[in-house]
Every structure is written in structure tokens, then in C-alpha cells.
Amino acid sequence: MSSISPIEQIAKTSAAAPSQPxxxxxxxxxxxxxxxxxxxxxxxxxxxxLVSTKGRLHYPYDSFDTGSVVILQRILHGLPxxxxxxxxxxxxLYTPLFYYASAAMAKITxxxxxxxxxxxxxxxxxxxxVIYALxxxxxxxxxxxxxxxxxxxxxxxxxxxxxxxGRTDMLxxxxxxxxxxxxxxxxxxxxxxxxVCAFQTKQGVLPVAVLALAYDWQRPRRLLLGxxxxxxxxxxxxxxxxxxxxxxxxxxxxxxxxxxGFDKHLLPRILPSDLLAQYGIALLVIIAAFLLTPPRLRGxxxxxxxxxxxGMIVFSCYIRxxxxxxxxxxxxxxxxxxxxxxxxxxxxxxxLESRRTPIANACLAILFTALSVQIAQHIYSPTEFSPTPKxxxxxxxxxxxxxxxxxxxLVFAFPEAGMIADxxxxxxQDASGGVxxxxxxxxGDRLIQAYADWIxxxxxxxxxxxxxxxxxxxxxxxxxxxxxxxxxxxLIHAKGREDAAFGTQPRWIYLPCRQVNIARTxxxxxxxxxxxxx
Numbered sequence: 001m002s003s004i005s006p007i008e009q010i011a012k013t014s015a016a017a018p019s020q021p022x023x024x025x026x027x028x029x030x031x032x033x034x035x036x037x038x039x040x041x042x043x044x045x046x047x048x049x050l051v052s053t054k055g056r057l058h059y060p061y062d063s064f065d066t067g068s069v070v071i072l073q074r075i076l077h078g079l080p081x082x083x084x085x086x087x088x089x090x091x092x093l094y095t096p097l098f099y100y101a102s103a104a105m106a107k108i109t110x111x112x113x114x115x116x117x118x119x120x121x122x123x124x125x126x127x128x129x130v131i132y133a134l135x136x137x138x139x140x141x142x143x144x145x146x147x148x149x150x151x152x153x154x155x156x157x158x159x160x161x162x163x164x165x166g167r168t169d170m171l172x173x174x175x176x177x178x179x180x181x182x183x184x185x186x187x188x189x190x191x192x193x194x195x196v197c198a199f200q201t202k203q204g205v206l207p208v209a210v211l212a213l214a215y216d217w218q219r220p221r222r223l224l225l226g227x228x229x230x231x232x233x234x235x236x237x238x239x240x241x242x243x244x245x246x247x248x249x250x251x252x253x254x255x256x257x258x259x260x261g262f263d264k265h266l267l268p269r270i271l272p273s274d275l276l277a278q279y280g281i282a283l284l285v286i287i288a289a290f291l292l293t294p295p296r297l298r299g300x301x302x303x304x305x306x307x308x309x310x311g312m313i314v315f316s317c318y319i320r321x322x323x324x325x326x327x328x329x330x331x332x333x334x335x336x337x338x339x340x341x342x343x344x345x346x347x348x349x350x351x352l353e354s355r356r357t358p359i360a361n362a363c364l365a366i367l368f369t370a371l372s373v374q375i376a377q378h379i380y381s382p383t384e385f386s387p388t389p390k391x392x393x394x395x396x397x398x399x400x401x402x403x404x405x406x407x408x409x410l411v412f413a414f415p416e417a418g419m420i421a422d423x424x425x426x427x428x429q430d431a432s433g434g435v436x437x438x439x440x441x442x443x444g445d446r447l448i449q450a451y452a453d454w455i456x457x458x459x460x461x462x463x464x465x466x467x468x469x470x471x472x473x474x475x476x477x478x479x480x481x482x483x484x485x486x487x488x489x490x491l492i493h494a495k496g497r498e499d500a501a502f503g504t505q506p507r508w509i510y511l512p513c514r515q516v517n518i519a520r521t522x523x524x525x526x527x528x529x530x531x532x533x534x
Contacts, residue, residue: 056387061501064504095202096241123174127152157380170331176332285345289348312336462510462512469488509522
């Protein structure tokens with residue numbers, strides 16, 4: 001027997017209420033205008049995202065998606081995603097489905113950043129569609145579903161423009177939202193398959209998947225079918241990938257990820273700065289709907305939303321409080337707040353519309369005004385997130401700097417920059433750092449020693465970094481040997497560093513003394529004294 005939606009519950013409660021006189025025409029006109037304004041702002045945020053994407057999709061350099069294109073190139077050349085960590089290649093700690101989806105997209109778009117970003121853009125549009133479907137399936141109100149989509153679309157600048165970055169997040173979120181829809185409304189075995197796809201895109205969804213599949217405890221057969229299918233598919237896929245990669249898959253997916261420690265000092269800041277400051281109005285509307293139109297707490301719907309609030313919002317905040325996590329870690333929280341907001345809008349609207357009194361009309365006007373303010377709070381210029389001609393020229397000037405240095409150059413945080421400049425590609429800084437910081441320090445110690453040997457060998461003609469050597473050396477387990485500056489004492493400024501598109505570009509280039517003439521050419525203001533001493 002299917003569960004009764006919250007709107008149907010409210011309708012049954014209000015059916016017996018005595019009829020009230022219709023509202024004044026003026027009030028009806030004002031409410032129509034306010035509803036239209038909220039809907040228009042929601043549509044506008046989706047349009048702004050599409051316009052921003054147009055300017056970013058074909059950007060020829062990295063934009064927070066550095067490292068991903070190297071993995072894409074490996075897949076296209078038949079090389080494994082997971083292998084032993086080394087100075088030439090170390091994979092990220094994420095599960096691989098996004099990269100294989102991007103490889104499939106590359107058959108259409110061509111290899112490069114556009115394939116990665118296209119997957120993320122299509123995934124974001126898919127997230128909009130599933131958020132709409134989740135709300136509409138629950139409350140049968142198009143306006144509430146549309147405003148929910150607009151609320152999520154408005155978080156584009158809040159999450160560092162992650163909607164169209166060539167990283168795993170948006171495809172993972174799409175699978176999660178689809179899995180939640182299937183868990184709520186469809187066969188639990190199909191939901192389990194979608195949860196495994198989400199896990200194989202980004203493994204951090206595992207607790208959310210288990211919580212969601214366990215929500216239907218009132219129906220033991222559905223519960224067992226969902227969890228058993230999930231366990232079988234998950235363990236089978238893990239075993240298969242371990243077999244293909246000689247168990248390097250598990251090393252990165254489960255071993256390396258444990259090195260990002262929880263910072264208890266970050267957690268108290270997340271609620272006021274990341275949630276209340278950004279989505280305070282939405283949260284107030286959700287709380288008001290819960291108090292004024294309380295759900296049937298013993299029902300299946302209440303159980304579903306209880307576990308998803310814990311999984312999507314509370315757990316996202318926990319991930320956000322880990323070292324190295326950015327606001328993109330809160331994407332699941334923002335998506336689920338948007339879904340809850342859509343349901344809350346419908347419940348409050350139904351309650352107030354059934355009253356048909358001046359006070360109820362005033363409350364409806366306040367509600368839709370607040371919703372417009374919530375969305376408008378994050379309004380931005382679409383051109384704000386597109387690279388300017390000056391930024392493109394600056395990045396090209398940096399590529400010319402790297403190209404002008406003869407021999408091998410390590411562009412540590414941006415390996416694609418070396419590839420574009422026709423230099424050998426090396427492991428990404430974050431991927432290497434993850435191995436070095438992993439709890440099992442054996443592979444990390446080997447990698448540190450490999451970097452030390454490489455630096456001491458003098459094979460590198462230059463090293464481009466996003467931080468100074470002194471900053472790297474403050475870490476007790478740095479990839480950089482303590483005598484680094486004895487081998488690479490010349491420091492020059494990377495061009496374009498002060499006006500980098502999307503905030504991503506190397507800032508410093510270190511050179512050995514044998515490159516003193518190159519240093520003088522690339523940066524006339526460089527301090528050459530470390531190499532001119534008798």
C-alpha cells in the first residue's frame with residue numbers, strides 16, 4: 001500500500017473546515033505577482049548557470065579541475081586509473097565512474113577539459129530535474145518544485161562554481177538524488193544499483209546509502225531486498241576493481257582517504273557561516289512548515305525524511321569539517337535543503353490557502369517574498385565566472401614561461417600546464433599529498449624518498465608551485481626535502497599570478513643555478529644573488 005503524501009494529509013484535515021469567503025481581488029493579484037516573482041527568479045538562476053557555463057566550458061586551461069584530465073588521458077590510452085604511487089603519476093583517492101563517463105563523453109567532444117566539464121554540466125541539469133521530480137512526486141505542486149530548483153541553482157557561487165567543474169561531485173550528486181527518488185518511490189533493488197553507482201563515483205556516499213536503504217524498516221521484505229542487493233553489487237564491484245588493479249583500488253579508496261583528519265574547530269563554524277548565512281530563510285520556512293503542518297511521525301514518509309536529513313545534511317557538514325574540504329562538500333546538503341524547501345512551500349501554501357482570510361493572505365505574501373529574497377541573495381552576474389581576455393593572456397604567458405625553460409619542468413599543482421607546454425606530465429600535488437598523509441605511511445615514505453632523490457638528482461630544470469618553498473617546508477611530512485633551496489635557489493614570479501582565472505594558477509617558479517640566464521630572461525626583477533656568490 002503506497003504512503004499518503006503530506007499534501008493529501010493536509011487536504012483531509014482541511015476538508016471538513018467551514019467554507020470561507022474568497023479573498024479580495026487586490027490580495028489575489030498581489031499574491032499572483034509574488035508567486036510569479038519567485039518563479040521568475042528561480043528560472044533566472046538556471047539561465048544564469050547556463051550562461052556562465054557557456055563562457056567556461058571551452059576554457060583551455062584548468063579551472064579547479066586540474067588533475068582530472070590526466071586520468072582521462074590514461075583511460076583513453078588504455079592505462080589503468082589505479083597504480084602504485086610515483087612521481088610521474090599518482091591517482092586521486094576517488095572512485096572511477098566519473099572518469100569513465102568522461103572518457104565516453106570524449107568520444108563526442110574530444111579529449112580534454114571539455115569532456116570532463118560536459119559531464120558535470122549535464123549532471124547539474126540532471127540534478128535540477130530530479131530535485132523537481134522529488135518535490136513534485138511528494139506534493140504535486142509545480143511552483144514549489146520550480147522554486148526548489150531555483151534555490152539549488154542559486155548556490156552556484158556559494159560552492160565555488162562547482163556545477164561545471166570537471167570533478168566527480170555533480171555526477172555523484174545526480175546518482176544520489178536519483179537513488180533517493182528510487183528509494184522513496186521505486187523498487188529497492190533498482191535504488192541499490194543507483195547507490196552503488198553513486199559510491200563508484202565518490203565513495204563518501206556510503207553512510208548515506210546505508211541510511212536511506214534502511215529507512216523502510218516497516219516493510220522488512222523491501223528493507224532486506226534493498227540492503228542485500230546493495231551489499232552484493234557493492235562488494236562485487238569492489239572485488240572486481242581490486243582484481244583489475246592488483247588491489248591499488250582499495251589502497252586509494254579506503255586507505256588514502258583516511259589521511260584527511262577531522263578538525264573539530266571547523267564544525268561549530270559550519271552552521272552559522274555555511275548554512276544559516278546562505279540558506280537561513282529556507283531553513284526557517286522548513287521549520288515553520290514542520291511546526292505548523294506536523295507530519296505523521298510514525299509514517300514511512302517521516303522515516304524517509306528523518307534519515308535523509310541525517311545523511312544529506314548532517315553528514316555533509318561532518319565531511320566539510322575535514323582538512324582540505326571546501327564548500328563543495330555541502331552540495332548534498334544544499335540539494336536536500338532545496339527539496340525540503342519545496343515540500344515546505346507546498347504544505348504552508350495549502351494550509352494558508354485553505355483559510356482564505358486576510359491574515360492568511362498576508363502570510364502567503366510574506367512567504368513568497370521571503371522565498372524571492374532567499375534566491376536573490378545569491379544573484380550574480382553570469383560574466384563574473386567567465387575568463388577575461390586579460391586572464392587568458394596571463395595564463396598563456398605562464399605557459400610561454402614554462403615552454404621557454406629547456407628540459408623537464410614539474411608543474412606540481414597543475415600537471416596539465418606542463419602537458420600544454422609540451423613537457424612531461426607528472427603526479428598532481430594533491431594526489432601525492434594524499435598518499436603522503438595516509439595513515440599507512442609505508443607508501444608515503446617511499447614517495448617522499450622518491451621526490452627527494454628526484455630533487456637531488458638535478459634532472460629537473462624548474463619547478464612551478466602554488467606556494468613558496470618555505471610554506472611547503474612547514475609540514476612535518478612534506479614531499480619537499482629540507483635542502484630544496486640549495487638545489488633550486490632562484491625564485492621568479494609566474495606570469496598571470498595576480499589575475500588568474502578562477503583563482504587557479506602557479507605563483508612561483510624555482511630554478512637551479514644553471515638556469516640563471518633563463519631566470520634573468522623570464523623575470524628581470526628576479527633575485528640572482530644566491531647563484532652569483534663567489
